[in-house]
Amino acid sequence: MIEKKLELRKLVIYYSFEGNTKFIAENIAKITDADLAELKPKKELTSKGFMKYIWGGSQVMMKKRPELYPLEKNPEDYDIIFIGTPVWAWTFAPPLSTFFHSNSLQNKKIALFSCNRGQNGKTFENMKKELEGNDILGEIELFDPLLKDKNKNLQKIEEWIKGMFINL
Template sequence: MSSSPTKKLVIYYSLEGNTKLMAETMAKAIDADILAIAPQKEISSKGFSKYFWGGSQVMMKRKPTLMPLSLNPLDYDLIIIGTPVWAWTYSPPIATLLEEVDFSGKQMALFSCHGGQNGKTFLHMKAHLPDSQVLDTIDFFEPLKNHTEECIQRALDWARHLSQ
């Protein structure tokens, strides 16, 4: 990358911990601040109902009300956003974030964690970031269950590359 942004932020939503692991790994690697977003009403991460509820929220284009943000993303130069993949796209809490925060003019990077396919997650996210510079994307297949150390190393290398 041509210039090294001075203030870095990793924003993520995580239901089961996969996205959280990757976000924390990246933030530590590049000395970034970290912001976990959460809906005011969270679903249970247990059982089949999470898939039904999560998928239906995506299909109905629901955007949950988020808990207040503890950091202002607009105070940062490089912003990395992470999401689990639900119904082949980004999660509803990330949809709310992308609707409520204008990331115009920001350098962005996107990552996802999934248990099947990434689908059109990045294509859909980029559509909500038309005036941002999306530097790169990366996805991880269930990093808590599959090749955890390899996923951590990929996350470290990717974040460090973005931060150069």
């Protein structure tokens, strides 16, 4: 079923601070035969422990749009785009904000994924606001997938993808 959709060009765009979203992004790319494009801030957060929440949370509150390195792929070249983020302060992380404001995606099929610690908040709602004019195929949130149950999480995303692709 997934193979039948190979003629559609697929891209996985993501930001990841601590590797969870990267892990999911790489596996979505493997499962769907998609290209990968990582959002890389020129100045990355270096705080650890509790300070990272203060630093990252304040970036969200101040609506920061960190400068990113150029994206390695052009989203315009793709039909289906997966977009993934860690949840920061109940929404998407600031590098996604930079991406949304420098790329105006239209008429794409888009699937959203997030990694969190149990509180997704308005992450998908806010992403969808930025993505008006596109067809949102689905969304999925995963609880720190690197922490435990890696295989269970991989199974979960495989099922999610199958469910979305069957309707294409």
